[in-house]
Amino acid sequence: MSRYYFSMQNLDSIGTQIRKLREETEMPLRKLAALLDIDQSTLSKIERDERRANTQIIDQIAKIFKADKEMLLIAFYSDVVAYEIREEKTFSEILQVAEAKIEYQRTIKKNVK
Amino acid sequence: MSRYYFSMQNLDSIGTQIRKLREETEMPLRKLAALLDIDQSTLSKIERDERRANTQIIDQIAKIFKADKEMLLIAFYSDVVAYEIREEKTFSEILQVAEAKIEYQRTIKKNVK
DNA sequence: ATAAATTTGGACATTATTTGTCAAGATATT
């Protein structure tokens, strides 16, 4: 159902979600960093939202913990978006217009094909 | 009324909006660039969405053309956001979660004060 | 309580991205 993520939405940052997945399986940060082929200090910072993850890491995390990749990507991108406009009092309007723009751009693309 | 921007929403990019404002007053690009203290080639690129504007430029544009600064800022930020997630099929969920996160972060801030 | 394992913080070099600037080419206007 299309409102699944809306009703079940998880407001944890992507970093917190990664940390929770890792801790649920009692995997040391050091080991997960090795699996992801990144420095452990980098992973530490990602889990505490001091550094950005990226989609490649999200992808691997989903596989390693058999987690819902789409949900993780939503967490990741919503962090990025929220960070960008968090200080704007019109954040809600900004998001509405952004959505309309994306939809609009897609209808154009379809008609061009 | 709070849904003003929603119903009146302008889906032109910030670049297009700047160009329209400039052309309405028949001001040469060269001259506007001088007022903004940027290179004319940079302004040309901003108007065609090849380079990003910034809030300082938006601010000056609003003053120069006596335009609605808030509307321009919405156009600017919505461009940024739309660009970031335009390829994601879950863009709508991403925006919903981003909004919820910002609201959530603000309630926290208020309670901490 | 101490040792061992784990996580964090900060410095630094490397790489990538953004920004400013210029000059020549293209387009439009007079």
Added chain:
DNA sequence: AATATCTTGACAAATAATGTCCAAATTTAT
């Protein structure tokens, strides 16, 4: 055709992101 306007691409400089290391701090196990 000359002039004014705008666009394009190249390049350097500034800024930001990323990778890497290691020591300090914290947590866990013995």
